[in-house]
Amino acid sequence: MAEQAEQAAQVEHRTARTTVVVVTWRGREHVGECLDALAAQDRPHRTLVVDNASDDGTAAVLAAHPGRPHVLRLGRNLGYAGGLAAALSTVDTPLVAWLNDDAAPEPGWLAALEDALDADPGVAAAGSLLLSADGSVQSAGVRLTADGHGADLPEPPPSDDEPFGFCGGAALTRVDALRAVGGVPADFFCYYEDTDTAWRLRLAGRRIVTVRTARVGHRHGASSQPGSVRFHRWNERNRLLMLLRCAPAGVAARELARFALITALLPARRALGRPVPDAANFRLSLRLGVLGQVLSRLPATVAARREIGRHAAVSRATVWRRWAGR
Template sequence: MNDVVNAGPGAGPDVTVVVVTHAGRHLVQPCLDSLAAQSAPHRLLVVDNHSTDGTAELLAARLQADEILRTPANLGFAGAVAAALQVVGTRFVALLNDDAVADPDWLAQLLAVARDDPDAAAWTSLMLQFDHPELVNNAGAGLTPFGYGVDLAPDTPADAVPVGPVEVFGFCGGAALLRTDAVRAVGGFPAEYFLYYEDLDTGWRLRLAGWTIRRVPGSRVLHHHAATTDRRSELFHRHNERNRLWTLLRCAPLTFALTGLVRFVLTTASLALRQRLRADARQAAADHPNFRVGLRVGVLLETLRALPRLLRGRGRISAIAVRGRGAVLGEGIRGTLREQGHHPGR
């Protein structure tokens, strides 16, 4: 995308859509078809995360060379977006999962809000379930009182989501629009996360820097949920648990972050004791990887090894923060609780 790097105002579309794919030959074509049908002009950059299933050949046959960024290794979603941000030169960057199909006005809806919204740096779409498009998959990211990131409004009827842009704690990296310079100013995407929590961490840093984040429910995509990862796998649970702790240590008030870390240690010790004494606890660990003591000990060891780097990152975040960590945390939790209370059945 060398032609994009130095593009100035008026030099073409002011948004680049970034699609990350890894071994996504069976998924990416409908995604690209939906982007070709967008009503809003845009640039395109597909990050091929070292695919070996024929994805590279498919992309080469379909796209221009400057629309493809091929990585030398699988960098995960976080690393791939971080790599894309190094070469994108447009005012906005939009993210779309390779297992998503966007409505024709998906991008136009986001841009219509963003171009008249100077206080926000991220706008998240309404993601609907591919097989049940009347139901929500994701309506933004929230934060629980224990510091877990959550999808907002899962399985809620789409017509129950309030009409019009509304503030949410975080965006979903599966379908969102970002203000490029603002994301870079807060450190970009955390490539070391590989996958999971990278969008929550980035949104949290944007909030600390004084930006807001909104949901744009008129911007819609259909999403094959978990089509690219197995949420029952150790890969998922390892990164999910680890990156949650890393995000707390980087972004949350220190007491809150340390409390979360201690709770994780105590829960791990309790699981170890229960699994030693009870067959049903051992079976639960076999069925649910996040209950496996070995996985959790591995997460703790990775976190301890990463602690100096995480604390340096925390210092850099403090340097760009204009809002208190406690205030941002409280707003995130209260806003999520209000959002969950609004939707039926939650």
């Protein structure tokens, strides 16, 4: 029986069209549930777990799992974006799925996403319906706000429309399309790597869809603690970097100047007794740190912007007019 199971696994590996990449960091308490859900998928696939130097026993959970996922263990924590980027260089299937380690897809999830890409060669990425424990929708794709934020859609777009982007917690992308637009921005660490990637796909003239039947339970923020100082630092920094890379120059300059102006005015507002939001992203030290990181990365970001523009099939202004504020 063991030999037959091994032979069946080898056949499935050869026929798989998708590598599912699960990036984990200290995921001992939840990554097993994610792997169980992948083992129950009704479409052959390869599972690659990127372990971001976990020190909590995650490695033992991965080694003991009956699904026997391939594990890429990194020497240090590179975040979700860095883990995806490291995995992409090893993927040899035509499709690659992004999946959070705290996500548990339903059995037909991968089949629904693959079928959506098969139905239209112009679609480069297919997003999922991410659901909370009570069944409510966390994300049905990503929209682009008028000031350049990525925001989760609370419900899928109409059947004749598309989202601006996909939520990176559970999505399927064509490997050739992803590599053609520069892959995943590894230095984002986490947050906005999906919206930045979607923006570059849009600039390349590729389409993105949400697949309603690709349903995924998601324990949002099991590792990253939304609302924390780290969360806001990554969120604010990466939004500005994304705009500098992808948005029209005037939009990027406006939003960077707005961020700097709000930062400069915070001490005066407090001195005058005027209200200041209590959220971590209105702490002066955090905002100054964000500005410092953005400015230190400016030469590399400008170079990336030029490269993105060189490969674009659609102008930045066209993408902005089509999607911003919708």
